[in-house]
Amino acid sequence: MKDKVRSLLKQKKAIMLAHNYQPPEIQDVADLCGDSLELSIKASQTDAEVIVFCGVHFMAETASIMCPEKVVLLPQKNAGCPMADMVTPEALLKKLKEIPPMPVVTYVNSSAAVKALSTICCTSANVLGVVNSLEADEVLMVPDRNLAKYTALHTKKKIHFWEGYCPVHDSLTAQKVLKAKKEHPKAVFMAHPECRPEVLELADFILSTSGMIKHAGESESKEFIIGTEIGILHPMRKAHPDKIFYPVSKDMECKDMKKITLEDVARSLEFMEGEVKVPENIRIKAKEAVSRMINFSLA
Ligand code: 13P
Ligand code: SF4
Numbered sequence: 001m002k003d004k005v006r007s008l009l010k011q012k013k014a015i016m017l018a019h020n021y022q023p024p025e026i027q028d029v030a031d032l033c034g035d036s037l038e039l040s041i042k043a044s045q046t047d048a049e050v051i052v053f054c055g056v057h058f059m060a061e062t063a064s065i066m067c068p069e070k071v072v073l074l075p076q077k078n079a080g081c082p083m084a085d086m087v088t089p090e091a092l093l094k095k096l097k098e099i100p101p102m103p104v105v106t107y108v109n110s111s112a113a114v115k116a117l118s119t120i121c122c123t124s125a126n127v128l129g130v131v132n133s134l135e136a137d138e139v140l141m142v143p144d145r146n147l148a149k150y151t152a153l154h155t156k157k158k159i160h161f162w163e164g165y166c167p168v169h170d171s172l173t174a175q176k177v178l179k180a181k182k183e184h185p186k187a188v189f190m191a192h193p194e195c196r197p198e199v200l201e202l203a204d205f206i207l208s209t210s211g212m213i214k215h216a217g218e219s220e221s222k223e224f225i226i227g228t229e230i231g232i233l234h235p236m237r238k239a240h241p242d243k244i245f246y247p248v249s250k251d252m253e254c255k256d257m258k259k260i261t262l263e264d265v266a267r268s269l270e271f272m273e274g275e276v277k278v279p280e281n282i283r284i285k286a287k288e289a290v291s292r293m294i295n296f297s298l299a
Helices: 002-012 026-030 036-045 057-065 087-097 127-133 144-153 174-183 210-217 230-239 262-273 279-296
Strands: 014-017 032-034 050-054 070-075 103-109 118-120 137-140 158-161 188-191 221-227 243-246
Touching: 002 026, 002 262, 014 026, 014 036, 026 118, 026 230, 026 262, 036 050, 036 057, 036 279, 050 057, 057 070, 057 174, 070 279, 087 137, 103 127, 118 127, 118 188, 118 279, 127 144, 127 279, 137 144, 144 158, 174 188, 174 230, 188 210, 210 221, 210 230, 221 230, 230 243
Parallel strands: 014 032, 014 050, 050 070, 103 118, 103 137, 137 158, 188 221, 221 243
Antiparallel strands: none
16 A cells, blocks of 8 residues: 555655654655644645645645645545634634734634634744744734643733633643653653643643654653654654653544545545645635744744
């Protein structure tokens, strides 16, 4: 199946992108694995004609926002992100009427229609820089309340937040972290900013998924407790075979990130199935918010 996918990728002049949470066999065949920021930058820069996106819907949608001339395929159309579904454009418009005018910083884990109503996007890798780059004293952040609360601790701005959350990261409790720390007293605890404030308080480092992989390589420590979705253990162990990684909780599995199989990728490429396309009026506005973020990150 791996050979079939690689040969179809060549035949269709396609590039395969995979998020760090994808199943190992998907990551091992992909041209690039990364966090949301790395994947959206790669999608905006590739000269491939087709992008097969192994991740969840908002990631493929972001690629399509950036490259409308390319065919963007999501091999399983029901791979979504429950957090992205926690804010709709209607609800955001209602909120914007209730509060004074202020920039809207939208996490990439959101729909194109919500991005279209936003000032700038952010990811877990650049959120603090993005928010602090804005001139306004008050900012609305959607949809992740945990990411917003984390940001509030690192900025002088007043942060208004939305009541969205990632069910996988929000399920991690301080109690589970303390248990893991007790079991592995020498390990460094890295957490994703989608975790609750009381969990982040216990973290030695708060990082994006790729930030964690990079940090493990740079750190002198040999053992790490990983506070994010368990799929990341594969690229972590592959990149740093000399180090030991413990999941903080084996329950931290994102079902949506496990929906795509190699068979799905092959079928999608062979029949050009699962194209993700954004209506032009939404795409143009959403692109402004995503481009501002990418330009900020590349500056
Ligand atoms: P990263 O951008 O850190 O890879 O996170 C994406 C995500 O969906 C986290 O749950
Ligand atoms: Fe969405 Fe959470 Fe899954 Fe990431 S881990 S895709 S935020 S549900």
